[in-house]
Amino acid sequence: MQIPRDIIKNIKNFNFIGAKNYGFAHYKQSDKDFIKQEVFMQYNTLIFVLKGSKVIYHTNSHTTIREKEAIFVPKGKYILSDILDFKDKEYQSLLFFFSDFVLNSFTNKYHHLIQSTSKGDEDIFKIQMDSFLCALFESFIPLTQVANHTSLLSLKYEEIFLYLLQDTKNKASFLGFLNNFLETNTLNLGAFYIQNQEYCNVSDMANDAKMDNASFSRKFKDVLGISPKEWLDNKRFEKACFMLEFSSKNITQISQELGFNSPAWFIERFKKRFGITPKQFQKSKNLYFLSQN
Known part of the structure; x- marks a missing residue:
């Protein structure tokens, strides 16, 4: 500031x-x-x-x-x-x-x-x-x-x-x-937390809040300190970690289910965020894959 x-x-x-x-x-x-x-x-x-x-x-x-x-x-x-x-x-x-x-x-x-x-x-x-x-x-x-x-x-x-x-x-x-x-300043984010609805993009979130994208993005960042795109990314990677740890799905299946453009793009972004590949994370956490060793 x-x-x-x-x-x-x-x-x-x-x-x-x-x-x-x-x-x-x-x-x-x-x-x-x-x-x-x-x-x-x-x-x-x-x-x-x-x-x-x-x-x-x-x-x-x-x-x-x-x-x-x-x-x-x-x-x-x-x-x-x-x-x-x-x-x-x-x-x-x-x-x-x-x-x-x-x-x-x-x-x-x-x-x-x-x-x-x-x-x-x-x-x-x-x-x-x-x-x-x-x-x-x-x-x-x-x-x-x-x-x-x-x-x-x-x-x-x-x-x-x-x-x-x-x-x-x-x-x-x-x-x-x-x-x-x-x-005057708080955005009602209850729907984003309480409901089990999953959002694919910022436009869907703005529509639920009955706001245009630009106004919604500004208000969202004022409330949470991050942009709605960053929030969506965080949620998507949280789910990726959960699936890698607790499901038997492979990397391709997980990347497709979470809407990443390709497995390669998912792997690149995951490694940039966590310092290891999705496969390395899965092998170190998932009991199904640990039992295969």
Whole structure:
């Protein structure tokens, strides 16, 4: 992930680290106030102000966050103002960027904690701060000096979300924020998991979801983090491994049943994925073939 260009086009002093679905930036501004800049937020963003204040204009309203305050902002277009601290003539904030995939993964992992079905009243969520959250947000700053930060970023984002979900001051608002997100961003994938239907191509999946191919593919990747084609391939190779291990069918029969263009193409792709040929896998796993030795 890269820091959104609109965020930094006028910023000279910032530190940024990013992983595939996460990003974190610490920036300072001391030249002048930035008044009502139009910004397209490519990712969902948590903003924590260290010095000065930020004004966010959204849906015929505006929200001001001051020093040691924070807010969740869904991806989209906003008008922002950064106001320098009166005493130090400086604005500082921490920006936590995360993709839809991060929220989807979190809600899937902790679905047992997300029981409320109520929606939030606002499209953004102002956090009720305490000393723990301040320390947690500021603990990200040293990560800009850490070389291998990907796993740490993932864990620390999860720590933020879990705390908000179980903190009495923020739980109801955060649940509303999550439910707003789920209603507009979650693709119903129940048919693909619950039903025993097997899909030959992405078009069949899109038809079942009542969407065009392009919209379905984008939404599918937002939810699962991989394209529907990759998902189909994964399912096909899962079945290939199962058949190689538990059936007495030969390689040609299996490749034909799973819809590969030819046994040679199946063998090539299987070896590229698993490092061994289908025959080698079969001989090492399948009791029928082991008994023939």
